Amino acid sequence: MIVLGLETSCDETAAAVVDETRHVRAQRLLSQHDAHRPYGGVVPEIAARAHLDHLDRLVAETLEAAGVALADLDGVAATGGPGLIGGVIVGVMTAKALALATGVPFVAVNHLEAHALTARLTDAVAFPYLLLLVSGGHCQLLEVRGVGAYRRLGTTIDDAAGECFDKTAKMMGLGHPGGPALERAAVGGDPARFALPRPLRGRPGCDFSFSGLKTATRQVLDGLPPGPLSDRDLADLAAGVQGAVADVLVDRTGRAMTRLAADAAAGAAPTLVVAGGVAANRTLRAALGGLCADRGWRLVAPPPALCTDNAAMVAWAGLERLRLGLTDPLEFKPRPRWPLDPDAPKRAFAGVKA
Template sequence: MNVLGIETSCDETGVALISDRDGLLAHRLYSQTDLHAVYGGVVPELASRDHVRRLLPLVRAVLDEAGMRGGELDAIAYTGGPGLLGALLTGAAVARSLAWGWGVPALPVHHLEGHLLAPMLEGEFEFPFLVLLVSGGHTQLIHARALGDYELLGESIDDAAGEAFDKTAKLLGLGYPGGPALARLAADGQADVLRLPRPMLDRPGLDMSFSGLKTAVLTAVRKGGHAPADVARAFEEAVSETLVEKTRRALKQSRAPALVVAGGVAANATLRAGLERMARESGVPVHFPRAEFCTDNGAMIALAGLRRLQTGRAAEAVDDAGTPVIHARARWPLAELTG
């Protein structure tokens, strides 16, 4: 069974081909970082237009690398949401068109399900598990009982952790994307020079908040007396310790036998080290994607489509007459998925 995956939810164009027999056969990723850097953030219209330019050449490159023709595919999986609507529609339209031409189904995949399955690209493991999904758009703790059976245990009530990284980097005068730039700067900072708040750790529950940390950073910068690297390190440590402690509580509450960490911020070395240490203390294995599959990519979408095909839970989006249609939703709660 061969599945082509297409990811266009935001500012990365990802295409990959996966096989149930041979695993990941080929993948390509084009990042729009340089395109959006001049604006200090993603411009949705420019993102959509760039996906139009990049998609078909990437599809050809992936098929050529795998030595496969479109007619040999069993399905095309594409990101149906959540994300930027124009970007989603671009990928969905290309996927649906190719599927019609090649006579295969086009399957809309939930972007977050793709992320939480991404560590399986490194090796198989079984449900259930706890997921810490931490990215620029989402920070959530999810009890994944089975494919399509997801319970949201807690989330950020304001900024996602990745969003807070980017905004704090902007306060410090760093470039776009801010998260990686802040992490590089933090590596040169001194420990215990500045301590920032650990939001919502003094109250029960698994929800999180990161917007106040930006205010704390702004206050520290205005007061002066701290090197930017020290401020960056204090911020990174505050976010990481908050995420680690909330995840520890979620493991205890859910009694999940394993931990999965996914999303762009999962590549952060400080957070990874803290979560690995906490997982050892809790006696559970922890699974991460490799760094290139932490951010948005086509491989995770192809894998999610393959898993749903294998379990008989894949379905095309159709209208009332049963005709296949394009599926794209800017907002699509993970809880609405079914097994």
């Protein structure tokens, strides 16, 4: 089985071909960082136009690199949401056209499910497992029971971890994208120098909150001498923000582990999967590695290139759904909001994040 996947939910235009042996035959990705950098964040209209300008070319290049013709495909998958709706529409309409022209099934993939299933592409992780999904728009803990079967244990009640990284990086003048810039700036910094809060740490439940950390970072900056930040101030504050986020994620994930421990199969080491763009952060990976070592859990973190938005994860999620006979009609409507657990209680600001 061979599937073409398309990803256009934010500011990455991507195409990939994946087969059922978990082989990524080819993939192409065009980053739009340079186009959005002058604005300090992603501009939806610019993103959608860039997808429209480049997606057809990337599809052609990917198929050629994979040595696959359209007639060889068993399905075409595209991110159907959640995401910036203009970009999602570009990917969905392109996938529908290819599916119609070739007579193969169309699969609309939930972008969050694509992240959730990436560990099965890279490490053949068996169900069930605990997922920590952390990115610019999403921060949640989910029990992954199977394809299309998710139970949400916790979610952000305000801002996601990745958004916190991006906004604090912008406050410090580190530019866009903020997460990687903050991680680079934090190298050699003292994370204990500034007294930053750990929102909700030690509280019952598995929900997250990062808006207070952003506010505290602003207050620290306002309290420093006027003028450009020194290299030491920048490194220490970046390390402090990064450390605070890691501490909160470890605390909330540990609580989710406790909830699921009683359900673990006898004799099997339970698995924690960390996915999403923030999962590429080395400090976070190290902190979660320590947590798993203490609890006797297995940690699976896909390679950084497959943590950030990419089409290989979309193609794989499409392939997983296709194997189960789960396809979508050409009447499918792109979705700006699409929770993995539709039965989970609503949360403030949880439209995309839920």
